[in-house]
Amino acid sequence: MLDFLGNLERTHMCGELRASDAGKTVVLMGWVNRRRDHGNLIFLDVRDRTGFAQVVLDKELVPEGHAKGEQIRPEYVIAAVGRLRLRSKDAINPKMPTGEVELETTQLLVLNDTKLAPFSPADDAIQNEEVRLKYRYVDLRRADMQRNFRLRHEITLAIRESLSQDGFLEIETPILTKSTPEGARDFLVPSRVHAGEFYALPQSPQIFKQILMISGFDRYFQIARCFRDEDLRADRQLEFTQVDLEMSFPRQDSVFAVVEDFLTAGFKAAGISLPKPFPRITYDDAMRQYGSDKPDLRLPGLTDVRSAFTDADLESLRIDPALPVIALRIPNVGELSRKEREDSHPLFDTSKGAKFIDDLKRLAKTFPAAVEQVKKLTNADDPDFLVIVSGDPAHHIQASDTKFPGRLSEREINVYLAAGNYRVELAKKYAAKHGAFAITDEVVARAASNSESAQSVDKTEHALIDGSRAFQPIWVTDFPMFEYDAEKKHWEPAHHPFTSPHEADMANLLTDPASVRANCYDIAMNGLELGSGSIRIHRQDIQKQIFQSLGITDEEAKARFGFFLDALEYGTPPHGGIALGLDRIVMLLTGASSLREVIAFPKTAKAIDLMVDAPTTVPERQLKELHIRTTLKS
């Protein structure tokens, strides 16, 4: 019963049809989204990438087409030829952009039928993600997914254009290469030609982009795929895409300006305006004010409430007077029962020497003045939920203290982090109460409907939605250069080892690693780290010193990065750059809850591609060719 397409050509996309097209001869092609059989009249909602159109099969007008229509099921692929007409007044559907018209069909072709998939793209929410991923081709037909990928395309295009306008050249770098350390495991690819040798997939194009600066390209960018073998979470994938860039002779400000340009362009493509310049905060201040190096500015930060307590208060409350005493405030939570409060307690991390008080009513019985003062300092209203976080002298954690006055010690950071993490967890839990996240969702939804209506009509300027409250970018600067690994008992780089230390801290590299600040920066938004970058080391002597300070021996450095150390000796300009996670940006702008919603063919949390069924075993013959033997019994 299937028809051939023959010479038939599509004249319109389904979602584009408007009242002004009435009277035209139209050929539509697409999938049957729904079918309604009213006896002599059969209605098909036909879907393509742009939307839906109503196709009418009238038994009198097209008996043959009507007969086919009786057999048609959802997801059949059809072509409909006919004359577009205005719907009668009572049949107008104001919810559909094409709701004023319908196709009076004169010829219907059934181009393909379909097996019954376990779900229909016409359904709004499909709960079982595994089924969605297995039948990804059907899942991607869903309006939500179509919108996500259209938006991803628009955002990427805008970013490319912005970077190109700022003088950046897009240059590709290899996928089969040598290890580039970004703190994850490498994916290795065995060489057939060179027995026993391996390529590594790039964790990022880091070394190549630095070499491109040595080569005089001045400004490079790439929408680059990165591969990192690490455990997956909602916002991580084994392979992901970065907007990666590098520039010569930059100051930190130059990098910031470029990123602010392309991010605002990307947001604009999604219908949202972002004010420039973005605010900045040092790492230490981010810790003090948010207990996080990726602060979510949509909610109030932490408040230093040490001054609300006397020394005697602290002693009787068993609070370490040498460590921060801070309060976090979640607005508008309302009265909580003891049980409700206790349900959240497992979310507080006490493992690093921090403790908390969340029953301020009770605290006020013994320390009324202190509680009054805490409320004042935090600007708390009655329904706000306050938690006081402090150091626990009974749980003294071995940690380093910097020798630099005014800088945070690791022990202090631990208290701030515990407060910051609790703040984020409580914020998620009480999202419906404080409403700060709903503002973001609302802006995304409004931008989406805005761009949908803009999409098929014309793509010229559409009013941008003010995104300044919903999306709050912030630069975080002056990170510590090293982190102490208590288990391994040595200092680890907090960033990749090409990051330059602050010139002023260089002298302390080997003697006091804790005090060394890195010349690097992150950009965060709404509690997500969007990207990070740095001014690089451009001198071979300093690069060697850094490797040394990280415990990388000369031989190891030579074996792993010899080519790069060599290259550094051939006239390397000062340079720096950054990379931002494109998937994360798109995730924010689509309001998606996981990266898998914005990656066409993602892997599951168990690192499996359910559609293609990867990874799999391979025939013995192939392993042999690669000089590989597995130790697993099949």
Ligand code: ASP
């Ligand atoms: N290569 C770094 C990363 O992937 C970014 C950068 O330093 O430019 O995080």
